Amino acid sequence: MNLTLKIWRQPDAVSAGAMHTYELADVSPDMSFLEMLDVLNEQLNDQGEDPIAFDSDCREGICGMCGLMINGDAHGPEVTTTCQLHMRSFSDGETITIEPWRSDAFPVVKDLVVDRGAFDRIIQAGGYVSVNTGSAPEAHSVPVPKDDADRAFNVATCIGCGACVAACPNGSASLFMGAKVTHLGLLPQGQPERDERVVNMVAQHDHEGFGGCTNIGACTAACPKEIPLDVISQLNKDLRTAIKHGH
Amino acid sequence: MSHSHDMDMPDTVTSTEASPTGALDGEYDDAMGYYTPGEPLVDTKAPQGPIADRWQNRKFEARLVNPANRRKLSIIIVGTGLAGASAAATLGEAGYNVKTFCYQDSPRRAHSIAAQGGINAAKNYKEDGDSVHRLFYDTVKGGDYRSRESNVYRLAEVSTNIIDQCVAQGVPFAREYGGLLDNRSFGGVQVSRTFYARGQTGQQLLIGAYQALERQISAGTVSMFTRHEMLELIVADGKARGIIARDMVTGEVQTHLADVVVLASGGYGNVFYLSTNAMGSNVTAAWRAHRKGAYMANPCYTQIHPTCIPVSGSHQSKLTLMSESLRNDGRIWVPKNQADCDKDPREIAEEDRDYYLERIYPSFGNLVPRDIASRAAKNVCDEGRGVGPEVDGVRRGVYLDFADAIDRLGRDAVANKYGNLFDMYARITGEDPYSVPMRIYPAVHYVMGGLWVDYDLQSTIPGLFVTGEANFSDHGANRLGASALMQGLADGYFVLPHTIRDYLADGPFEPIGEDHPAVVEARTSVTDRIQHFLSVNGTRSVDSYHRELGNIMWEYCGMERTETGLKKAIDLIRGLRDDFYRNVKVLGTSESLNQSLEKAGRVADFFELGELMCIDALNRRESCGGHFRGESQTEDGEALRHDDEFAYVAAWEWAGLDERPVLHKEDLVYTAIEMKQRSYK
Numbered sequence: 001m002n003l004t005l006k007i008w009r010q011p012d013a014v015s016a017g018a019m020h021t022y023e024l025a026d027v028s029p030d031m032s033f034l035e036m037l038d039v040l041n042e043q044l045n046d047q048g049e050d051p052i053a054f055d056s057d058c059r060e061g062i063c064g065m066c067g068l069m070i071n072g073d074a075h076g077p078e079v080t081t082t083c084q085l086h087m088r089s090f091s092d093g094e095t096i097t098i099e100p101w102r103s104d105a106f107p108v109v110k111d112l113v114v115d116r117g118a119f120d121r122i123i124q125a126g127g128y129v130s131v132n133t134g135s136a137p138e139a140h141s142v143p144v145p146k147d148d149a150d151r152a153f154n155v156a157t158c159i160g161c162g163a164c165v166a167a168c169p170n171g172s173a174s175l176f177m178g179a180k181v182t183h184l185g186l187l188p189q190g191q192p193e194r195d196e197r198v199v200n201m202v203a204q205h206d207h208e209g210f211g212g213c214t215n216i217g218a219c220t221a222a223c224p225k226e227i228p229l230d231v232i233s234q235l236n237k238d239l240r241t242a243i244k245h246g247h
Numbered sequence: 248m249s250h251s252h253d254m255d256m257p258d259t260v261t262s263t264e265a266s267p268t269g270a271l272d273g274e275y276d277d278a279m280g281y282y283t284p285g286e287p288l289v290d291t292k293a294p295q296g297p298i299a300d301r302w303q304n305r306k307f308e309a310r311l312v313n314p315a316n317r318r319k320l321s322i323i324i325v326g327t328g329l330a331g332a333s334a335a336a337t338l339g340e341a342g343y344n345v346k347t348f349c350y351q352d353s354p355r356r357a358h359s360i361a362a363q364g365g366i367n368a369a370k371n372y373k374e375d376g377d378s379v380h381r382l383f384y385d386t387v388k389g390g391d392y393r394s395r396e397s398n399v400y401r402l403a404e405v406s407t408n409i410i411d412q413c414v415a416q417g418v419p420f421a422r423e424y425g426g427l428l429d430n431r432s433f434g435g436v437q438v439s440r441t442f443y444a445r446g447q448t449g450q451q452l453l454i455g456a457y458q459a460l461e462r463q464i465s466a467g468t469v470s471m472f473t474r475h476e477m478l479e480l481i482v483a484d485g486k487a488r489g490i491i492a493r494d495m496v497t498g499e500v501q502t503h504l505a506d507v508v509v510l511a512s513g514g515y516g517n518v519f520y521l522s523t524n525a526m527g528s529n530v531t532a533a534w535r536a537h538r539k540g541a542y543m544a545n546p547c548y549t550q551i552h553p554t555c556i557p558v559s560g561s562h563q564s565k566l567t568l569m570s571e572s573l574r575n576d577g578r579i580w581v582p583k584n585q586a587d588c589d590k591d592p593r594e595i596a597e598e599d600r601d602y603y604l605e606r607i608y609p610s611f612g613n614l615v616p617r618d619i620a621s622r623a624a625k626n627v628c629d630e631g632r633g634v635g636p637e638v639d640g641v642r643r644g645v646y647l648d649f650a651d652a653i654d655r656l657g658r659d660a661v662a663n664k665y666g667n668l669f670d671m672y673a674r675i676t677g678e679d680p681y682s683v684p685m686r687i688y689p690a691v692h693y694v695m696g697g698l699w700v701d702y703d704l705q706s707t708i709p710g711l712f713v714t715g716e717a718n719f720s721d722h723g724a725n726r727l728g729a730s731a732l733m734q735g736l737a738d739g740y741f742v743l744p745h746t747i748r749d750y751l752a753d754g755p756f757e758p759i760g761e762d763h764p765a766v767v768e769a770r771t772s773v774t775d776r777i778q779h780f781l782s783v784n785g786t787r788s789v790d791s792y793h794r795e796l797g798n799i800m801w802e803y804c805g806m807e808r809t810e811t812g813l814k815k816a817i818d819l820i821r822g823l824r825d826d827f828y829r830n831v832k833v834l835g836t837s838e839s840l841n842q843s844l845e846k847a848g849r850v851a852d853f854f855e856l857g858e859l860m861c862i863d864a865l866n867r868r869e870s871c872g873g874h875f876r877g878e879s880q881t882e883d884g885e886a887l888r889h890d891d892e893f894a895y896v897a898a899w900e901w902a903g904l905d906e907r908p909v910l911h912k913e914d915l916v917y918t919a920i921e922m923k924q925r926s927y928k
């Protein structure tokens with residue numbers, strides 16, 4: 001198929017960016033979206049034009065490195081990551097708009113690449129269990145009810161891609177944060193630091209410039225791992241409890 | 248047949264043991280003219296004595312570092328996968344001054360994240376006869392008696408601590424209804440010792456290690472450099488003292504100095520261009536160290552996985568693994584007649600189908616070990632009976648058919664077992680595996696080879712330690728399923744932190760400045776190389792060279808290797824490498840994010856590695872583990888090992904570009920286990 005691509009180009013963090021239009025012919029429906037961009041880049045390289053920068057690494061939907069706004073949707077039209085989206089989801093003659101994640105807390109580095117360091121800093125603020133290597137008790141000394149373990153796993157599958165933020169009109173990272181708070185809060189190992197964790201993570205979130213949550217739900221709709229919206233209720237509940245406890 | 252208890256091979260697979268086969272002529276030296284024989288190599292760090300005491304003894308003998316001095320000792324760790332993140336967190340907790348590097352935008356994205364199946368540990372929670380000794384035995388045997396027994400024993404020994412540590416971090420492993428941890432059995436192993444978190448074990452383990460690392464970053468013991476690529480090692484006065492890294496965003500070339508350097512930079516499967524590795528997986532960190540004096544061990548040992556989704560066109564950028572458990576219920580076949588290859592498979596009559604694994608290996612059928620299944624698939628495709636789209640004139644795919652399983656078990660039961668895999672397949676191929684047979688093809692998955700290390704995980708350069716997939720140490724010629732995750736975490740949490748202190752006890756070493764000749768040399772070599780790539784202004788993209796190199800490697804140094812093929816590959820690689828330096832086209836500047844420039848450096852190193860892999864494969868005129876030499880097989884086409892000649896680690900020393908590498912042999916001596924040749928027929 002033949003496509004018209006409108007792509008955000010920005011040479012670096014400080015320069016202004018603009019949309020550029022490219023025509024791409026003979027796109028196979030079996031290509032992944034990123035392979036389609038590889039082919040475009042090969043073409044640009046041949047023509048002496050700087051290839052378009054975009055992030056990806058695993059290309060199997062698990063590392064969270066990829067992420068593009070495709071026709072205004074984070075990760076495009078399917079519930080999956082950008083790297084797992086295939087061209088058969090588009091049709092011949094279509095015009096596709098491709099932009100980087102849009103959020104003040106994720107500044108553009110170049111073209112479609114953004115800086116998501118803020119996510120790491122939120123985890124640094126408390127998204128862990130404080131246990132030094134070698135000091136762990138025997139694994140079977142603390143049984144965990146299967147339902148809790150399963151639910152902890154489900155929310156722990158967040159890949160840190162940032163689509164939730166990009167999709168949110170407020171630019172909130174509540175889904176990402178709620179997933180971590182819920183994961184650790186469901187396990188006995190996460191209890192001792194539970195209050196502190198949520199308070200510190202939320203403070204860091206706000207400090208990074210992410211917006212507040214107004215329960216729109218665009219995050220969960222865009223989330224490739226289908227992290228449910230109720231992790232945000234859990235986040236708020238944990239925050240209220242922590243405040244009640246005097247944090 | 249050698250090996251291989253591989254992952255997801257069910258425990259119904261049994262094997263018979265045959266005695267080692269007779270001596271080989273002894274006159275052969277296929278690699279003559281390609282290498283220079285060197286002095287034998289001995290690991291001087293492994294203690295003697297009963298195998299079960301060695302690690303305790305080594306830990307005791309390794310000198311301690313006073314807590315007050317630790318802050319003054321600086322450690323550079325390249326890589327934040329399981330091997331790097333676990334080491335960085337642990338050494339940070341101990342109070343050392345740690346700097347960590349990764350090329351992605353966050354340490355959490357290292358390719359360990361993609362591991363699916365699970366992690367082994369000798370917990371014996373199932374009371375099914377597992378023990379440290381059995382895990383040790385299975386690993387040495389699975390590695391086809393080409394690994395070092397002391398290291399493997401230690402790996403099995405510390406495996407149990409890993410599970411405790413991960414659970415304490417909040418890793419949500421699968422559990423049983425009683426709330427205890429669940430285990431499954433993998434790879435023909437008769438015991439259930441694999442811990443897992445659905446099909447995302449690597450992700451959950453890495454997030455545990457990443458969180459421990461982030462905790463140390465916030466505590467100020469570890470500094471993290473994301474989007475920084477190590478491009479050179481600094482070796483001053485005989486010791487590894489730092490690295491040259493490029494800030495991939497600003498292009499700044501930086502010098503980082505330390506008392507010791509750890510490489511945890513992962514595997515080099517991307518030398519084949521297409522593999523299940525991540526796009527950025529590379530050999531650069533390890534290769535630059537190799538060029539500075541670190542020996543490269545057994546580079547030709549590659550693991551090829553039979554159940555990956557086939558290539559769909561020349562645009563293909565990577566390959567995706569599907570769990571091998573699919574072979575428990577799927578039947579593998581191709582058409583008997585070439586003329587049927589482009590037909591709808593459902594219209595090919597039963598008698599026109601060749602269930603070739605069931606035909607050639609009646610007792611194991613579709614469950615033959617990984618390498619047998621892989622090689623057989625390649626053979627039928629080479630015969631022109633492959634299926635699926637034609638890519639570069641050949642159809643590379645075989646059917647994996649669930650029609651019988653659906654008839655027998657019902658669609659729901661099949662969906663229950665394999666639903667998520669079927670969904671993934673459907674998303675990638677656009678075909679519905681419930682109604683049309685899946686297509687699969689083998690892909691490069693893991694490399695057992697890597698930088699040579701002693702028992703302390705120290706390379707031949709003092710002060711350079713290597714952990715995880717980047718070293719060669721534990722898996723011999725073939726890795727068991729679910730053992731790479733175990734090794735990465737064993738190295739990082741429990742081994743390196745003890746062995747590195749013995750080295751650091753002599754530190755801090757005399758400070759060196761940016762004007763030290765070794766630093767200047769390393770920086771200049773990095774900037775010269777960058778300038779070269781940007782100034783060639785040729786006609787071909789980096790990717791096009793990488794793809795061509797990958798084709799050569801896959802064709803001649805892939806599933807089956809022969810003397811003629813390997814020699815041809817070496818010529819082809821040399822020619823292509825020359826052309827690359829003269830004709831590559833890298834646009835843009837070095838002062839900003841430049842992904843073509845990053846790739847150019849990686850591909851340049853893959854050329855040199857690829858050549859060494861071929862020389863290593865040429866030298867090893869035996870079939871063992873993942874290395875199959877066409878010249879060394881039984882009449883039935885089974886792999887034939889030659890213990891009398893090749894029971895050694897091949898450790899290669901760099902001698903200069905276009906110079907013959909020097910081969911140092913480390914003899915493998917087994918005291919706690921007896922060498923046996925396996926047979927699966």
Ligand SMILES: Cc1cc2nc3c(=O)[nH]c(=O)nc-3n(C[C@H](O)[C@H](O)[C@H](O)COP(=O)(O)OP(=O)(O)OC[C@H]3O[C@@H](n4cnc5c(N)ncnc54)[C@H](O)[C@@H]3O)c2cc1C
Nearest residue numbers: 326327328329330350359364477513715716729730731732
């Ligand atoms: C699809 C797939 C499935 C697998 N499934 C399993 C399984 O079920 N069980 C199992 O045991 N094993 C499995 N394996 C193997 C296992 O995942 C890997 O061997 C292991 O995770 C490697 O860990 P590592 O820490 O050594 O390297 P990696 O996780 O690859 O980390 C490498 C790190 O080094 C950094 N790095 C690399 N080069 C540079 C450089 N030049 N400069 C700076 N940083 C650099 C990277 O940024 C990264 O942080 C699987 C592998 C794959 C590909």
Ligand code: SF4
Nearest residue numbers: 158159161162164223
């Ligand atoms: S919650 Fe979902 S969308 Fe947000 S970072 Fe995690 S995986 Fe991505």
Ligand code: FES
Nearest residue numbers: 057059064066083
């Ligand atoms: S590239 Fe890893 S999730 Fe898309």
